[in-house]
Amino acid sequence: MKAQIRKIIVQVDEVHIEMGKPISPPTRRALAMAVIHNPLAGSFTENLDELIAIGEELGGLLGDKCVQALGIAPGDAQSYGKAAIVGEAGEIEHAAAILHPKLGAPLRVAVEKGAALVPSSKKRGTLGTAIDVPLGHKDAAFVRSHFDAMEARVSDAPRANEIVVAVVVTDSGRPLARVGGLQAHEAKGLDGLR
């Protein structure tokens, strides 16, 4: 294990009724977060390979946690997203190193396929800072019903030398989605866009 993990948190949010209307089956979003030590906190380091390797490890770990929490087959995942909150002694580029080069490939294994870009967000923050993890359909980014976000927050993290890494996987779009656009059943899922 490359990442030094202090805490892992898994949340599931199910919506059964929205604006008085029953949602059947309920929409379900799972969020998995790891609170990790930032090995590069405190000074500038040119090479970020250590964080890139941690990202690769967490992509699989957190993706699996989400799928497991939803209790679905990997192929039944519909949308995903990722985010990181870097503690004060770290650099925004540290979040980029974790999220962008290698986190995606093992996450795509965890959800099967995943032709679309994994939407992401990042920020510097402190204990209890919230980040809204953007979500998009995993195989066709233009599927409008699946543009969404889920709030991620750990009450006691990140400490100055920590990073909170978050992955969200859903088995559904927004409840009561009705703003048109490309529908999930119309998507081809070949180019990651449509």
Add this chain to the structure above:
Amino acid sequence: MIEIRRIFTHVESIAHEFGPPADQPLLRGAIGIVMTNPYAGRYEPDILPMMDALGAVGVDMAERLRVAMDVPAERIQGYGKGAIVGANGELEHGALWHVPGGYAMRELLGWKGDRNTYAKGNVAQTPAPSSQTANALSIVPSTKKVGAPGTGLDVPMTHINASYVRSHFDAIEVRVPGAPLADEIVFILAMSMGARVHARVGGLVATAISKWDGLR
């Protein structure tokens, strides 16, 4: 009367808090059920029908939380409960949770009493047994507040068999993004599988429980 809008579960595994990593990470969990508050926006003198209606909700929530934590009931060592009432409700609506939330979780964990007797508040004083005959003997600690969507609640937790076990005094912050809306209530249950991860402030330890009175 019972309209469940959202179900939110939270499970966390704590490896350390900057001390020696635990052999087994501390597992804690909470569930928040977002419900319509049938009494929102007015003063309703008789709110007890809701307490009865919540009984089945509590049982279902306790089991959902146990499943989310993926542990057998026998391994739960700490618990707590709480409620966050939306802006068009009153604190007293949150107090409806004391009986259905508390006894549901206690029954799941092995309590043998009769919740209906306790609900009426006329419990005969019986001497505590000299050895352990059941589980979940302690009162379930609780807290509640009126709050806006996304308000956090620090839910207190204590040992399930003896409230004075110092290593198990704990709290877990529970917060459901976007809830409660003004006409909603978030009812919360929390469970823990052990002591604080680096517990070391002395006092009664779980292995020394001897009175079986729910306190010591």
